[in-house]
Amino acid sequence: MYDLFESIEAITSHEYKTKGTGMQIEYGIHPTMLGYCLIAATPRGICALRFLEDNNADALITELQTEWQNASITQNQKNTQAFVQNLFSAALKNNIKLLVKGTPFQLKVWEALLKIPFGGVASYQTIAK
DSSP states (O other): OGGGEEEEEEOOHHHHHTTSTTOEEEEEEEEETTEEEEEEEETTEEEEEEEOSTTOHHHHHHHHHHHTTTSEEEEOHHHHHHHHHHHHSSSOOSOEEEEEOOOHHHHHHHHHHHTSOTTOOOOHHHHHO
């Protein structure tokens, strides 16, 4: 799946400190071949993907609202359906943009991991270099 990612962008330090102040997040609950998922996205990319356990969507919505306390969070099945179709369809339509929450070091590690070729392996030492 890593070769599907067009970009990985980190949230800003302001967004992190203020728990999403000024961010617009849309989410939806959708069926997939792996079960139902909650997917949330901003105009900059997917910021959350979680699978439901025991069909308890309320718990995942609460988790999303807790993580992004000051963001504007709305349900938008129509917009998030496109992300789900792209992620879980046999034919990739568009590359995927991710908006991740992590330290600068974590972002560098994730970028290094995405550079490992399909089927390839890399040691921790190689990634560190």
